[in-house]
Amino acid sequence: MEMEKDILVMKDIVKTFPGVKALKGVELTVKYGEIHALMGENGAGKSTLMKCLIGIHPPTSGQIYFEGSLIENYNTAEALKLGIAMIHQELSPVEHRSIMENIWLGREPKNKLGIIDHKKMYDMTKEVLAEIDFNEDPKTLMVNLTVAQMQMIEIAKALSYKAKLIIMDEPTSALTNKEIEQLFTIMRRLKENGKSIIYISHKLDEIYAITDRITVYRDGEFIGRGDTKDIDISQLIKMMVGREVDEMFPKEVCEIGEVKMSVKNLCYGRKFKDVSFDVRKGEILGIAGLVGAGRTEVIETLFGIRGKTGGQILIDGKEVDIKTPRDAKTNKMALLTEDRRATGIFPMLTILQNVIIANLGKYMKKNGLLSHKDAIADTNEFVSAISIKTPSIYQKIENLSGGNQQKVLVARWLLTDPEILFLDEPTRGIDVGAKAEIHRLISRLAGQGKSIVMVSSELPEVMGMSDRIVIMHEGKVTGIVENNSELTQEEIMKYATGQTAGHLA
Amino acid sequence: MTSESNNVVKKSGNPMQSGTAKALLQKYGIILVLLFLIIVITLVQPKFLSPTNLFNVMTQSSIYGIMALGMTLVITSKGIDLSVGSMLAFSGVIMASFAQASTAASLYYPGISDLPAIVPVLVALAVGMLLGAINGGLIAFTGIPAFIATLGMYTIARGAALIYTGGKPVSNFTEGVLFFGSKIGVIPIPVIVYVIMITITWVLLGYTSFGKNVYAIGGNIKAAEISGVNVKKNLVFIYSFCGLCAAVAAIVFAGRVGSVHPGAAVGYELTAIAATTIGGTSHYGGIGTIWGAVIGALVLGVLRNGMTLIGIDAYWQQIVEGCIIIVAVIFDMRKNAKKK
Numbered sequence: 001m002e003m004e005k006d007i008l009v010m011k012d013i014v015k016t017f018p019g020v021k022a023l024k025g026v027e028l029t030v031k032y033g034e035i036h037a038l039m040g041e042n043g044a045g046k047s048t049l050m051k052c053l054i055g056i057h058p059p060t061s062g063q064i065y066f067e068g069s070l071i072e073n074y075n076t077a078e079a080l081k082l083g084i085a086m087i088h089q090e091l092s093p094v095e096h097r098s099i100m101e102n103i104w105l106g107r108e109p110k111n112k113l114g115i116i117d118h119k120k121m122y123d124m125t126k127e128v129l130a131e132i133d134f135n136e137d138p139k140t141l142m143v144n145l146t147v148a149q150m151q152m153i154e155i156a157k158a159l160s161y162k163a164k165l166i167i168m169d170e171p172t173s174a175l176t177n178k179e180i181e182q183l184f185t186i187m188r189r190l191k192e193n194g195k196s197i198i199y200i201s202h203k204l205d206e207i208y209a210i211t212d213r214i215t216v217y218r219d220g221e222f223i224g225r226g227d228t229k230d231i232d233i234s235q236l237i238k239m240m241v242g243r244e245v246d247e248m249f250p251k252e253v254c255e256i257g258e259v260k261m262s263v264k265n266l267c268y269g270r271k272f273k274d275v276s277f278d279v280r281k282g283e284i285l286g287i288a289g290l291v292g293a294g295r296t297e298v299i300e301t302l303f304g305i306r307g308k309t310g311g312q313i314l315i316d317g318k319e320v321d322i323k324t325p326r327d328a329k330t331n332k333m334a335l336l337t338e339d340r341r342a343t344g345i346f347p348m349l350t351i352l353q354n355v356i357i358a359n360l361g362k363y364m365k366k367n368g369l370l371s372h373k374d375a376i377a378d379t380n381e382f383v384s385a386i387s388i389k390t391p392s393i394y395q396k397i398e399n400l401s402g403g404n405q406q407k408v409l410v411a412r413w414l415l416t417d418p419e420i421l422f423l424d425e426p427t428r429g430i431d432v433g434a435k436a437e438i439h440r441l442i443s444r445l446a447g448q449g450k451s452i453v454m455v456s457s458e459l460p461e462v463m464g465m466s467d468r469i470v471i472m473h474e475g476k477v478t479g480i481v482e483n484n485s486e487l488t489q490e491e492i493m494k495y496a497t498g499q500t501a502g503h504l505a
Numbered sequence: 506m507t508s509e510s511n512n513v514v515k516k517s518g519n520p521m522q523s524g525t526a527k528a529l530l531q532k533y534g535i536i537l538v539l540l541f542l543i544i545v546i547t548l549v550q551p552k553f554l555s556p557t558n559l560f561n562v563m564t565q566s567s568i569y570g571i572m573a574l575g576m577t578l579v580i581t582s583k584g585i586d587l588s589v590g591s592m593l594a595f596s597g598v599i600m601a602s603f604a605q606a607s608t609a610a611s612l613y614y615p616g617i618s619d620l621p622a623i624v625p626v627l628v629a630l631a632v633g634m635l636l637g638a639i640n641g642g643l644i645a646f647t648g649i650p651a652f653i654a655t656l657g658m659y660t661i662a663r664g665a666a667l668i669y670t671g672g673k674p675v676s677n678f679t680e681g682v683l684f685f686g687s688k689i690g691v692i693p694i695p696v697i698v699y700v701i702m703i704t705i706t707w708v709l710l711g712y713t714s715f716g717k718n719v720y721a722i723g724g725n726i727k728a729a730e731i732s733g734v735n736v737k738k739n740l741v742f743i744y745s746f747c748g749l750c751a752a753v754a755a756i757v758f759a760g761r762v763g764s765v766h767p768g769a770a771v772g773y774e775l776t777a778i779a780a781t782t783i784g785g786t787s788h789y790g791g792i793g794t795i796w797g798a799v800i801g802a803l804v805l806g807v808l809r810n811g812m813t814l815i816g817i818d819a820y821w822q823q824i825v826e827g828c829i830i831i832v833a834v835i836f837d838m839r840k841n842a843k844k845k
Contacts, residue, residue: 305731325730325731326735337728342725342728343728344731345725345728346721346725346729348787349724353720357721357732358732358734360717361714363714364714369708372712
């Protein structure tokens with residue numbers, strides 16, 4: 001029977017929350033020793049399905065078979081005992097405790113007197129760490145580890161539970177390319193040892209790099225399943241969004257004017273050195289490179305978040321001195337930061353407040369009070385102009401989807417009437433449909449003659465949107481290339497990995 | 506996870522749409538608590554509702570009520586100010602030394618004649634704002650937590666008040682200063698001062714860019730910085746305003762009591778924090794209203810006055826008060842909990 005090859009079979013899973021049917025009878029089968037991708041836009045039901053599987057929410061109806069037997073009414077602890085472990089997107093280590101204490105938290109090995117046996121804990125930790133080739137001392141404090149290393153510890157923890165099925169929810173969102181490679185190596189090793197992995201990611205290239213099969217959901221329904229090698233990207237996107245996204249990168253041809261900003265030999269400590277480039281009016285300048293190449297630092301320096309330690313910034317041919325974001329604003333600059341939640345939105349405030357915060361001066365009346373009428377009118381105008389989907393501008397921004405939050409931030413900066421826009425990973429964590437909309441917006445802004453500098457880790461995005469591309473490697477610009485039809489991802493990767501230098505256009 | 510399309514709002518939290526009983530109860534719950542307290546106390550002791558007593562309640566609430574206004578700005582910006590009681594004492598004794606009648610026995614400045622009330626008032630306000638600015642400056646420019654900076658000021662300002670006075674109370678004020686404890690007709694001056702301060706703070710928080718910046722700093726300080734908000738300057742303003750409120754409270758205190766002791770107002774900072782908290786201002790930052798601070802102060806005032814009228818033991822009053830604070834915060838956290 002088919003079931004013998006399957007470690008997990010979920011059938012007709014329905015999950016209703018008050019007023020919402022989150023899962024409408026979906027299925028999932030995972031084989032022993034396979035890496036299985038769950039795909040779908042935000043809200044498709046992937047997370048809910050996983051929460052049903054690990055015992056956070058019991059499904060309203062449907063059956064779950066694990067290793068051939070029906071399992072019901074279990075909590076997360078019991079799921080762990082069965083061998084189902086999940087590595088959450090946001091890790092929550094006890095930072096000032098050691099690796100071993102984190103792994104065995106709540107189930108520390110004890111001696112007969114009930115005292116924790118540190119020696120045994122140490123040895124047991126060595127053992128599980130060896131399984132994933134991780135050579136850190138078990139007594140190292142978590143706070144001294146990188147995010148990637150903490151993730152390894154999470155995997156080790158899952159292994160310490162003798163997990164047979166490991167769920168990874170967007171594990172690579174905070175990792176560098178090199179770290180992603182290491183993670184993939186470990187995943188392949190786990191697979192060889194017969195473990196099964198459910199892999200959730202929005203990054204299509206990763207799905208193709210590592211997974212064996214894909215199951216796609218949309219709006220709480222099962223859409224389809226197949227071997228990864230048999231589904232091509234456009235087919236996959238179509239399954240996810242339910243329509244063709246032929247216009248993923250709707251780059252319009254716009255007139256490129258004179259040089260708006262020149263960056264000359266910009267330095268910031270050891271982070272980057274001698275970075276020089278120009279950006280013209282109406283131009284979209286992409287900045288590509290691996291994580292850690294110094295891309296974010298460059299635009300943060302240009303925007304005055306960190307003070308430059310050398311070099312010049314010229315706007316319209318005149319040197320400007322930018323020490324704080326306020327100075328940047330005065331020079332008609334705007335910045336969409338990389339981490340929307342940490343440095344962009346004010347979660348508990350309304351859309352209105354989020355939009356007007358960078359431009360309060362505009363609404364100040366002669367008597368020193370704010371004109372709410374004008375602020376409301378402007379906000380409403382932007383909400384409709386860039387189609388932010390919300391019932392009202394008094395909605396708290398945290399209730400919006402990622403794509404709409406990002407549009408609110410775009411509105412915030414457009415209100416300041418910027419001439420140079422810095423966009424740091426403008427579509428991170430945003431699903432496919434909304435991405436195309438943000439891209440359209442960026443293209444429209446360039447069309448209005450604004451200069452755009454865009455950092456992105458997604459090569460298709462950089463190549464789909466930019467007029468020219470600056471490529472960085474370890475704090476240096478290794479190439480500036482025209483983005484024409486001859487440019488290939490491989491060529492960019494050569495510069496990004498430092499294999500080629502020079503060729504500075 | 507909802508079945509709605511990903512681009513649509515995940516949760517309908519529009520005030521227009523969610524006018525359900527539950528939402529109203531959450532939004533105005535604290536008013537209901539106040540009404541409930543008033544009704545229960547009145548049923549047991551009808552004297553509570555007499556105009557004289559009601560003005561009493563408001564007069565008694567005014568001192569920590571005024572401090573709660575400044576505290577609301579501070580807590581909304583995700584800070585705390587533990588030094589308001591000490592700042593009241595220090596600005597109070599300095600003010601008092603300029604407010605003495607020339608006939609008084611122990612004069613601080615024997616050479617000078619009776620000063621008009623405006624002099625000690627301005628002195629108090631200046632001292633309060635200066636201390637507050639030091640708090641704000643420390644927090645903004647050294648980056649130490651507000652808790653620590655104001656804990657330091659809590660001790661320093663108290664010590665300074667003790668040194669200045671040698672530990673003795675300052676009394677024998679001019680008529681002009683005693684006016685702040687008197688009445689115009691039936692209306693007590695402290696209540697009038699309170700109302701004026703409420704209005705000023707309400708306008709400041711709701712209708713100026715400073716107010717919007719307070720919410721932004723409390724909501725996400727990094728995002729505020731990147732949006733071009735001058736975070737440091739605003740922090741100095743926030744704590745200066747809190748110091749100013751403490752000084753206004755000191756003026757009312759001096760007028761009512763007729764003397765200022767360097768050990769005055771011990772523990773008032775906690776009452777002010779309690780009133781602010783009961784009023785729904787979130788210690789997680791970004792959420793706070795002036796009307797909430799007023800209701801919070803009145804809840805405490807009604808509770809204290811009512812329990813005394815009913816004859817509840819003073820020791821038990823403290824326990825009831827503590828419970829109310831905790832319940833208010835539990836309630837508030839549920840209201841503001843992220844809906845997932």
